[in-house]
Amino acid sequence: MAGTAPIYSLTTDDRGRAEAAAWARFSAARDAAEFCASWLAVLCSQLERVSGALLLLSSGGKGAFTAAAVWPDPARDMQYLTAAAERALRERRGIVLAPDASAAPTRDQSAYVGYPIEVSGVLHGAVVLDLAPGPEHSLQRALRLLHWASAWLVDQFRQQELRTRDLRLARLGLAADLVATATQERRFAPSALAVVNELAARLHCDRVSLGFADSGSIEVAAISHTATFDRRTNLVRLIGEAMDEVLDLDVAIAYPAPEVDELGTIAHAELARELRDVAVCSVPLVQDGHTCGALTLERAQGEPFDQEALELCKTAGMLLGPILGLKRENERGMLRRARDGLMEGAAALFGPRYPGVKLLALVAAAAVALCSFATGMYRVSAKTVIEGAVQRAAVAPYDGYVAQSFVRAGDSVRKGQILCRLDDRDLKLEQTKLASEREQLLRKHRQALASQDRASMAVIAAQINQAEAQLSLIDDRLARATLVAPFDGVVVSGDLSQLLGTPVEQGKVLFEIAPLDAYRVILEVDERDIDQIRVGEQGELALSGMPSQPLRFAVKRITPVSTAQEGRNFFRVEAQLDHPSTMLRPGMEGIGKIFAGQRKLIWIWTHSLVDWARLWAWKWLT
DSSP states (O other): OOOSSSSSTHHHHHHHHHHHHHHHHHHTTTTTTHHHHHHHHHHHSSSEEEEEEEEEOOOSSSTTTEEEEEEOOOTTOGGHHHHHHHHHHHHTTTTEEOOOOTTTTOOOEEEEEEEEETTTTTEEEEEEEEEEEHHHHHHHHHHHHHHHHHHHHHHHHHHHHHHHHHHHHHHHHHHHHHHHHHHHHSSHHHHHHHHHHHHHHTOOOOOEEEEEETTTTTEEEEEEEEEOOTTTTTHHHHHHHHHHHHHHHOOOEEHHHHHOOOOOOOHHHHHHHTTTTTTEEEEEEEEEEEEEEEEEEEEEEOOOOOOOHHHHHHHHHHHHHHHHHHHHTTTSEHHHEEHHHHHHHHHHHHSSSSSHHHHHHHHHHHHHHHHHHHHEEEEEEEEEEESSSOEEEESSSSEEEEEEEBBBBBBBEEEEOOOEEOHHHHHHHHHHHHHHHHHHHHHHHHHHHTTTHHHHHHHHHHHHHHHHHHHHHHHHHHHHTTTOOOSEEEEEEOOOOOOOOOOOOTTOEEEEOOSSSOEEEEEETTTTGGOOOTTOOEEEEEEEEOTTTTEEEEEEEEEEEEEEEEEEEEEEEEEESSSOOTOTTTTTTEEEEEEEEEHHHHHHHHHHHHHHHHHHHHHHHO
């Protein structure tokens, strides 16, 4: 779209040549700056009466924009267009700032047309044009053309995002492949060799070396495409010195350096000179936030390591450090691990650093010395349960069915209070039947008496006694069909409210009742502490339901029978409360502590470990 009016005083031919030159620069732009400048020149060549144009782009900082291109003269001060650019950025839409039509026209009046560059909701910049006064439709045409031309910049930014995403995906892919390669082998040496071979192939390096720190310097552990090597050779020495440089500086080093500053590249420069390398790059292997080794990559030909390659190598070092470091540590022998542990502890305790470790050691030594002389009350802890001193069971007197239930566990009952009733309909029918049979036998007995039949009288009299005995048994069962409380107390167990109509067997426990004014304490003492307890010793009990009200008790009996629970043996110890609380209920649980006398504090805290060590030594060393 070529404009119909000339720009400034240029002829049509001059304007055409300028537009062609701008298009040529635009199509052959080599970098972003040339692309933006040529794009702005092409845009201005399409419009009439353009006296100046400004392209603002984000400079990387949040909300910061700088001039990426200025037309027609890059050295021209375009500060007067920033207000229009800020408004376009703030409103995120195209704007037209025309002079007031009611005011008298002047030569200096100009119209400003601005348009934001937005990609996926992110502002990348804005374009502002300075147009000479003209009709409104020409300003709208300029805004539409600006909107149309901004597609080139949007496409440029989208391509940059795609390139950035592709680089990120490539980095993640390489990292995933390196992790997979490092974890394929179980041992350290094959894993290290596989990793350096993979890095050499993927990053187009002639040699990749890997080393780990040992006694303050790095020892080369693997070299790509080399199964074995002599650590005394000049090659290994030079690589080790370059790695030591990374260990000393704790930074990634590239030679030649991407920046002018070449501080810390002395060993790398020597390595490149001796081995005739074009480029050398070393990155630290990081484990637990500390440098534990280094990766050194060498190229004998090709391009030096740029910033992107350096970041990729640093990512590889951060990922491989924990994996290879863990494999290397797992292959250490027992003596090597003990030696390393002692050396680390000694270095922390007696070395120049780690003041916190030294302070903790002094505090620990003072605490041990104090506990070796100070004494305290040794208390044996045990799980505790409250039981009634007397516990009575209400059992089913015969086989039958539950008809009614009036109480359940937790209810308080009075002596003689009904607990439940069993179904007595079958018993009553049986009672009626036996009563009828007895009446019949009585009539037969009278008839035999009238006829003086002594033999029949004897037989019938025996049958009458049998019927009366059965009636007496039925009457006794009917009397026991209603279960009542034997004394005042609380129902400890039993709930038949959900079992109405179900059968019960003779002798089955339906309820358990304990008194409210007599309790005993049952402690489950571990067999390792039972020898520390004596009858008559005092203690305190804290129940789960009353943790703030400790109760005093005295040991009354130590049973000689143990019970196994959770893989340990416990002895049942009975105790009596000194002052029972009215809030106590049978079945309450808590923790009891028996006062076993004064002991040294260090013995109280270590006797369990010492006893275990003695038992282990007796088992395995004698």
